[in-house]
Each structure stands twice: as structure tokens, then as C-alpha cells.
Amino acid sequence: MRVQVLILVGLTLFTVFSLTPIVWALLISIREPIDAFSIPPKILVEPTFRYHVDIWLGRGFLGFFLNSAIIAAGTVLVSVPVGTLAAYALSRIQTRASRSLLMSLLVVRMFPHVLLVIPFFVMARSLxxxxxxxxxxxxxxxxxQPFTVWLMRSFFLEIPRELDEAAYIDGCNAWQAFWNVILPLARPGMVVTSLFSLLLAYNEFLFALVLTGTDTKTLPVAIAEYGGEDLNYWSLSAAGAIGIMLPILTFMLFFQRHLVRGLTIGAVKG
Structure with missing residues (x-):
């Protein structure tokens, strides 16, 4: 019982620590700067939503959100199918070459983004x-892609290889066994992989800063324009940060059941 109480207290403190910046940004976004940064702090003030209205309707954040949604959805539609096929092959082929390929993908994922963005910029500019x-x-x-392959491979490893062999005995070829037998079992893993890929693409800043422009600017790049020493921009930035969180938070809550199911695959044995 004492251990459970300590765990509960620790989780509560961690939750409060994690949510404090979000709550603080929300309070700033619904207050006038003179009230948000007054000394001593004012607790009871009349809320205002003009910064939220201004950031979305007056400053074009709806267009930036559309750009972010297109890029995130396109990333998922390309990355997850390709990564799923590669992960299935790498989960069933246990050779030195496959292990070397997996480690190569992991090394690429460990590279700093600033190191990778330069060649992408050069190629995009030349094309x-x-x-x-x-x-x-x-x-x-x-x-x-390395993240997608490694994550999907972990889900495929939880599916017994005997199912593939049973499908072959029933007359299926490799593609039919994958499509009709293995893929339905790995669908929760695909949902989890899709959600994390969507989140990574939606929040990307450095690549979006370098590769996008006025027509394709994403939300993280747009919100970076507000800040600095002007306190009015701080309220706009806080409103934009809260607004950016809401779509992806709503999306995650909608797929929460699939997310939990996918993350708990393989947690129970026997």
C-alpha cells in the first residue's frame, strides 16, 4: 500500500509539473498582457478571447493549419504503408544483412536534424x-521512416510466425498471407505508428522552416514569428500555442482506444 501511495504521489507531481506550462499559456492567452504579467499577479480578471480570434481569423492561421494537415497526412499515407512492408520483411528475415539494415536505419534516425536538413535543402532547391x-x-x-520501420517491426515480432506457415499450407502465397492473415492482426500497431508519425510531422519545425515558404508555411513556423520583447506578441503566441494543440489533442483523444490497444500488444503472455 505504501509503495502504491508513493507511486500515486509521484505520478501526480509529474502530471502537475507537465501541465503547468500548458495551463500558464492558457491563462496568458485569455488575458490582456497588462493583467497576465502584472506584479503582483492578478488571479480574478475578466477573460478575453480576442487573441484567439485574431490569431486564427486575422493572421491566417487557418491556412497554416491546412498546410500542416496536408503535410502530416501525406507523410502518414506514404510512410506507414512503405514502413509496414519493410518492417514485415525485416521481422521475418533474420540475417546479418537485415540486422545491418536495421542498425543503419537507427543510425540515420540518430543524426541531428540540422545535419540532415542541409542536403534536403540543396536537393529541393536544385529541383x-x-x-x-x-x-x-x-x-x-x-x-x-526509421521510426516507422522499427515500431512496426516490434508489432510484427509479436505475431507468431506459425501463422505465416499455416497460411502457406492453406495455399496462400507470401502476399496473400501478409494481406489476409498478418496485416489484420497488426492493424492496432499501424494505428499507433500512424498517430506518432502524424504527430512528428505535425510538430516539425526545422525542416518546415527551411523547405516551406509563404504558400506552404506550417503552424510551428508561423507561431515562431510571434514573441520577442513585445508583450502583446506573447499573448498571441500563447493563443497560437493553445490553438495548435487542440486539433492534435482532439485527434489523439478520438483514437485513444486504438492507441492504448496498440501500445499494450504483447504486454500479456500466455
Whole structure:
């Protein structure tokens, strides 16, 4: 009982510590700067939502959100199918070459983003693809592909190989066994992988800063324009940060059941 109480207290403190910046940003976004940064702090003030209205309707954040949604959705639609096929093959082929390929993907994922963004910028500029969706989607797919392959491979490893052999005995070829038998069992893992890939692409800043332009600017790049020493920009930045969180938070809550199911695959044995 004492251990459970300590765990509960620890989790509570961790939750409070994690949510404090979000709550603080929310309070700033619904207050006038003179009230948000007054000394001593004012607790009871009349809330205002003009900064939220201004950031979305007056400053074009709806268009930036559309750009982020297109890039994130395109990344998922390309990365997850390709990564799923590669992960299935790497989970069933246990050779030195397959292990070397997996380690190579892991090494690529460990590279700093600032090191990878330079060659992508050079290639996009030479192909005249700066400020286009395909350039940003291709960069996000390349950046997230190692994560997708490794995560999906872990789900495929939880599926017994005897199911493949049983499908072969029943007359299926390799593709039919994968499509009709293995893939339905790995669907929760695909949901989890898709959600994390979507989140990574949605929040990407550095690649979006370099590869996008006025027509394809994403939300993280747009919100970076507000800040500095002007306190009015701080309220706009806080409103934008809260607004950026809401779509992806709603999306995650909607798929929460699938997310929990996918993350708990393999947790119970026997």
C-alpha cells in the first residue's frame, strides 16, 4: 500500500509539473498582457478571447493549419504503408544483412536534424521544389521512416510466425498471407505508428522552416514569428500555442482506444 501511495504521489507531481506550462499559456492567452504579467499577479480578471480570434481569423492561421494537415497526412499515407512492408520483411528475415539494415536505419534516425536538413535543402532547391508540399512530405517520410520501420517491426515480432506457415499450407502465397492473415492482426500497431508519425510531422519545425515558404508555411513556423520583447506578441503566441494543440489533442483523444490497444500488444503472455 505504501509503495502504491508513493507511486500515486509521484505520478501526480509529474502530471502537475507537465501541465503547468500548458495551463500558464492558457491563462496568458485569455488575458490582456497588462493583467497576465502584472506584479503582483492578478488571479480574478475578466477573460478575453480576442487573441484567439485574431490569431486564427486575422493572421491566417487557418491556412497554416491546412498546410500542416496536408503535410502530416501525406507523410502518414506514404510512410506507414512503405514502413509496414519493410518492417514485415525485416521481422521475418533474420540475417546479418537485415540486422545491418536495421542498425543503419537507427543510425540515420540518430543524426541531428540540422545535419540532415542541409542536403534536403540543396536537393529541393536544385529541383525547384522549395515551397512545395512534395518536398516537405518527402523530407518527413525520410526522417520518420526509421521510426516507422522499427515500431512496426516490434508489432510484427509479436505475431507468431506459425501463422505465416499455416497460411502457406492453406495455399496462400507470401502476399496473400501478409494481406489476409498478418496485416489484420497488426492493424492496432499501424494505428499507433500512424498517430506518432502524424504527430512528428505535425510538430516539425526545422525542416518546415527551411523547405516551406509563404504558400506552404506550417503552424510551428508561423507561431515562431510571434514573441520577442513585445508583450502583446506573447499573448498571441500563447493563443497560437493553445490553438495548435487542440486539433492534435482532439485527434489523439478520438483514437485513444486504438492507441492504448496498440501500445499494450504483447504486454500479456500466455
Amino acid at each position: 525547384e521544389m522549395i515551397n512545395t508540399y512534395p518536398a516537405m512530405i518527402a523530407a518527413m517520410v525520410a526522417l520518420n
